[in-house]
Structure formats: C-alpha cells, structure tokens
Amino acid sequence: MSLALERLLEGPVEDVAPGLLGLRLRTELPSGPTEVLITEVEAYAGGRDPASHAYGGQTPRNASMFGRRGTLYVYRSYGIHWCMNIVTGGPGDPSAVLLRAGRALIGADVMARRRGRATNLTDGPGKLTQALGVTGDADGSTVWDGPVRLLQGPEPRGQIIASPRVGISKAVAWPWRFVLVE
DNA sequence: GGCAAGATCCTCT
C-alpha cells in the first residue's frame, strides 16, 4: 500500500474527490488485465449528505461505506448495473467517492468483450464498473490489496471542472461532480 | 408482506 495514495483520501470528501481525478484504476482478472484513468467522480458525504446511501445510517447494503479508508463500496443500481465507490471517511464517517467515468489505458479489447460492445466502454458509472469486471464480489475489499487497485496517475493532470451531481433527487445543487478535462 | 423508488444503460422512434 502506498502511503502517499492513502493520504490522498484524507480530509473532507468534497476535497478528496477531485484529487482522485487523473489517478489510475487497475484490475487483474482471469478475463484479462484492465486499467483506466479516472476522469469523472462524485462526492457523497455520508451522514451529512441527504443524497448519500449512508444518510439514513448503516444497513447491510451500505455496510462497506462504514469500513476503513480505501474500502470499495459496490452496489446494484436500478437492479441491473453495478456502481463502485471508494470510501474516504475514517471511522464513523461513511463518506465515499462514486467513480463515474474513465479512459481506457490498458485492455480496451478486454473491456469491449465484457461490455459486449466496442464503443462507450467507460463513460458512465455502470459501464466503468462493468468494463473493469467489477461486481458485488468486490464490495468490502480495499483498493490497496483487493481485486481493484488504485495507482498513481501520470503527470501533469488536465483541468478540473466542478458541476452538480447526476441522477439524484436530494441536495441536487451541490457542485460535487468533478470532471477531468484533458 | 406489499409497494414505490432508485447515484443507470440500451434500444427504438
């Protein structure tokens, strides 16, 4: 585990989230290695954020959000898709960053096979998760020693744009969606 | 035990 990376996850989630842009996410599965550059994220501030899954307290579903920093929270969206978050809060703070989109660096052919299509491989939270081969099995693992690894990204990074979050009905106006413009 | 809503994606018009 990288100390520098772990420190990137410390602090208020709305500050941590843009810091994840430009980092790399890697999975190595039997179906092949894949790696993406993170280009879009959203911050969810646990108990103080009405739009967060953890807002109502801990349940079996969101238990991973209450885990230690760097834990993956993978949940099923609309009964069909998997979406993944990286937990950034410490004990008692179920804050997490939703990974919404990325750019394929390694294994685009593998992603295309997993996605069943050749285009729009990683331009949405459900698509990104599927392209990396991540499912509920990865829920509760960590990005330090689990199937999904967080790695330093190439420098320099591009420009970061903040805008309102997508697909939620509460706290809609908070500009906690961050996009990397290269 | 039933029901409505959800941090989405794809296809068709």
Place this chain on the structure above:
DNA sequence: GAGGATCTTGCCA
C-alpha cells in the same frame, strides 16, 4: 427524446 429492463432496499400496513 422516450421508455423499458430488472431487483434490492426501506417504509408502511
């Protein structure tokens, strides 16, 4: 641009 797929969670009776 609109609608359907598909299932888990949480609320209420």
